[in-house]
Amino acid sequence: MFDFLDKPLYAEYGGILGAFWVTIELTFFSAIGSLIWGTILAAMRVSPVPVMRAFGAAYVNVVRNIPLTVIIVASSMVLADQLLWTLGGSDSREISFRVAVLGFVAYTSCFVCETLRSGINTVPIGQAEAARALGLTFFQVLRIVVLPQAFRSVIAPLASVLIALTKNTTVTASIAGIEAAGLMAAMIERESDKVMLVFAMFAVGFVILTLPMGMFLGWVAKKVSVKR
Amino acid sequence: MTQQASVLYDAPGPRARQRNVVYTVLFVAAVVAAAWWLLDQLAERNQLDAQNWTPLLEAGVWTDFFLPGLLNTLQAAFLSILIALPVGVLLGIGRLSQHAWIRWPAAVWVEFFRATPVLILMLFARELYRLTGVDTDILPLYAVVTGLVLYNASVLAEVVRAGIVSLPRGQSEAAEALGLRRSQVMTSVLLPQAITAMLPAIVSQLVVIVKDTALGGVVIRFEDVMAQFRPLPTSDYRPSVLATLTAIAVIFLVLNSILTTFANWLEKWLRQRKKGTGTVVTADLMEEQAPGVRLEDTEAGAAGKDKG
Numbered sequence: 176m177f178d179f180l181d182k183p184l185y186a187e188y189g190g191i192l193g194a195f196w197v198t199i200e201l202t203f204f205s206a207i208g209s210l211i212w213g214t215i216l217a218a219m220r221v222s223p224v225p226v227m228r229a230f231g232a233a234y235v236n237v238v239r240n241i242p243l244t245v246i247i248v249a250s251s252m253v254l255a256d257q258l259l260w261t262l263g264g265s266d267s268r269e270i271s272f273r274v275a276v277l278g279f280v281a282y283t284s285c286f287v288c289e290t291l292r293s294g295i296n297t298v299p300i301g302q303a304e305a306a307r308a309l310g311l312t313f314f315q316v317l318r319i320v321v322l323p324q325a326f327r328s329v330i331a332p333l334a335s336v337l338i339a340l341t342k343n344t345t346v347t348a349s350i351a352g353i354e355a356a357g358l359m360a361a362m363i364e365r366e367s368d369k370v371m372l373v374f375a376m377f378a379v380g381f382v383i384l385t386l387p388m389g390m391f392l393g394w395v396a397k398k399v400s401v402k403r
Numbered sequence: 404m405t406q407q408a409s410v411l412y413d414a415p416g417p418r419a420r421q422r423n424v425v426y427t428v429l430f431v432a433a434v435v436a437a438a439w440w441l442l443d444q445l446a447e448r449n450q451l452d453a454q455n456w457t458p459l460l461e462a463g464v465w466t467d468f469f470l471p472g473l474l475n476t477l478q479a480a481f482l483s484i485l486i487a488l489p490v491g492v493l494l495g496i497g498r499l500s501q502h503a504w505i506r507w508p509a510a511v512w513v514e515f516f517r518a519t520p521v522l523i524l525m526l527f528a529r530e531l532y533r534l535t536g537v538d539t540d541i542l543p544l545y546a547v548v549t550g551l552v553l554y555n556a557s558v559l560a561e562v563v564r565a566g567i568v569s570l571p572r573g574q575s576e577a578a579e580a581l582g583l584r585r586s587q588v589m590t591s592v593l594l595p596q597a598i599t600a601m602l603p604a605i606v607s608q609l610v611v612i613v614k615d616t617a618l619g620g621v622v623i624r625f626e627d628v629m630a631q632f633r634p635l636p637t638s639d640y641r642p643s644v645l646a647t648l649t650a651i652a653v654i655f656l657v658l659n660s661i662l663t664t665f666a667n668w669l670e671k672w673l674r675q676r677k678k679g680t681g682t683v684v685t686a687d688l689m690e691e692q693a694p695g696v697r698l699e700d701t702e703a704g705a706a707g708k709d710k711g
Contacts, residue, residue: 223412224426240659241652242617244629249648257448303410321410342520349621356522363530370534374527382518
């Protein structure tokens, strides 16, 4: 039943497992990048400097209203094709991978930023005021009072962002066939007698990737949530 | 506004204000330097030449490419939400059913389609329609709408469920005390309130749908706004790829900003009006709704609950 998987065209992807591995790699690197850039953006959005707040707000409101597809296609057709950015990649496959990660970071960091910011906003102002009244310094207030509470309330939303990112990596198929959705696009046209099987394989693949992650992190979030 | 940051900072004194001026200068310098570097790179590749951008000002670019594309985008988006909404309501109610044989299939359906990427659903739908001999002109629209409906019905099902769960308990208790049957409690008491509470969330889901149609434009060859990035740069008008993509991004930005503003206004209006319980399923964080995560456990769901 699965003989068709051995075709040389699919072997380029490393088979179905290889394709899903690229999905995982894309998710992993994009997640790390988004966490870093998203945290910087969130820091800007809550900073006391008006210009930084304005920049953070403008970035988030512009980028998150643009379809990810536009961003990924632009990363490939403008950054890679026109500006010849290689980002250290040596062949077209590697370059596609890297500019895609760049695009995912640019987009996903908006949601990381908004999540972190809303986490900080869940901490009642009285908490910080009480801490300051006790004579704690700025960094003590942040480290002992505000951030521990904020962090606990962002676990579930951040998990959702991570899962959305995992699913969003399929948009890479619009610029290069390197990951799971690209392989599915190639496969489903050729195996017209096994459409259901091909769909089921890829859909279940994503369910396996995302559902346990969501359930586990949802459980963790509930466990550590701050009762108010 | 300094209001939102006040959990982190006190009102600045003279020294803090001085420091902020220094930060402002450094930050602006850094942003200008980064922008300069990027523009310099673009100029080097002749991307900023006027002939690449001026074609966008010609009427034909809009009447022949962007506007027909935008019409298709809107058509797909509205069709999707119109079909997804009733399906989502049924699934959402199904998940709250007392009968396990309804509850479980509904739960499996919702979690499965929330976990599957929209692109996978679109590719599958396209192939299914192709094999069943659907007309090739209409096929991309069908595939895009089918993919979006399958995904968004499941997302909306969760919103419906969170909406119903977030209503004050007294609502269903009072209805039951009046002797209404469970189906009556649902259809004449809970559902109308839940749908009202959901309105902002539905409008923001429309933003997600509009953005996802672009995926169909590239991969399924659906003739939406996004799809114009292929024919337009090679047409007689010859704007550059960068200019075309910029225009597409701006079109989406304007469209989605209007929808977002409307959703926020709706949310504020619903919270302030006297009628009803004031329960609102907030529009925030809709996009990241993930499989396995219960909406009412997250901030978005909890926010509605507090006001209930």
